[in-house]
Amino acid sequence: MTGTWAAAVVACASAVLLVAGVGRLAASRGGDGVAAGPRAGRPGPRPIAARPAGRRLGARLARAGLPLGPDAFVALVAAAAALAAALALAATRSPLAVPVAAAVVAGAAAGVVRSADRRHLARVESQLPGVAQQLAAALQAGLSLRQALARAARDAPEPCREELRRAVDELALGSRLESALEALAVRVPAHDLRIMVTAILVQRRTGGNLARALSALAVRLEERAQLARELRGATAQARMTAWLVAALPLGAGVMAELAAPGTLARVLGEGPGLPLLAVSASLYGAGVLWIRRIGRVEP
Numbered sequence: 378m379t380g381t382w383a384a385a386v387v388a389c390a391s392a393v394l395l396v397a398g399v400g401r402l403a404a405s406r407g408g409d410g411v412a413a414g415p416r417a418g419r420p421g422p423r424p425i426a427a428r429p430a431g432r433r434l435g436a437r438l439a440r441a442g443l444p445l446g447p448d449a450f451v452a453l454v455a456a457a458a459a460l461a462a463a464l465a466l467a468a469t470r471s472p473l474a475v476p477v478a479a480a481v482v483a484g485a486a487a488g489v490v491r492s493a494d495r496r497h498l499a500r501v502e503s504q505l506p507g508v509a510q511q512l513a514a515a516l517q518a519g520l521s522l523r524q525a526l527a528r529a530a531r532d533a534p535e536p537c538r539e540e541l542r543r544a545v546d547e548l549a550l551g552s553r554l555e556s557a558l559e560a561l562a563v564r565v566p567a568h569d570l571r572i573m574v575t576a577i578l579v580q581r582r583t584g585g586n587l588a589r590a591l592s593a594l595a596v597r598l599e600e601r602a603q604l605a606r607e608l609r610g611a612t613a614q615a616r617m618t619a620w621l622v623a624a625l626p627l628g629a630g631v632m633a634e635l636a637a638p639g640t641l642a643r644v645l646g647e648g649p650g651l652p653l654l655a656v657s658a659s660l661y662g663a664g665v666l667w668i669r670r671i672g673r674v675e676p
Contacts (some may be wrong), residue, residue: 522581576591
């Protein structure tokens, strides 16, 4: 049994290094535009980063603060899923454990990225009232909107500073103000940021006091943020219930294994144990998602 575990670990570690190296090489060659084979005139397989879904994944990874491109991330998750599948097969000796373990790893990776992305967007939205007030103050002082954006990009806290700096850099390279703001709203899909960009564009096209509009918008955004904080406090019990529901089967499995070592291997490796585990895990997952959906605060 020890030899089987060691062989599985060594084989999967080799697979991790191989897949990560191939993904890194493919990404670097794809970025340099160098043909990978002797038939340079023949288009090769497109890297993940060149596809629309890959570009969306890359934007989400950048917002999440992960220093990986889409190709490297997919390769890393695939290698980790293969490692988890091999370990699960060695532990349970059941082929049904392979897709379950791979799905768990892929779902965990997606959950980590999605959670980090949500935290980034939440930080941006929490800083938008101050940014809107800075823009309003700069406009009231007689600065143009471009100058006000440059000033806000210098004085705003992170992560708003970095996002505004990118918009200011696009303006410095000759981009139109409307295009730079729309690109900012696409790059950072925060609901409150979309409201602020829309308000700025509408005021520029129809005329009016943009400084007053931004000042009023800052007050409204702060009120929305305060209401969202109160609602999150009121729904904290529902969110905690979701985590407890998710942790109960895991805790029960750990306690059973500690009380009688080998119980999980015997139950899951024989008969309908693993299919029943897959069904119960699906039901538990649906329950967790349902509870979290009930307790979610929509903007």
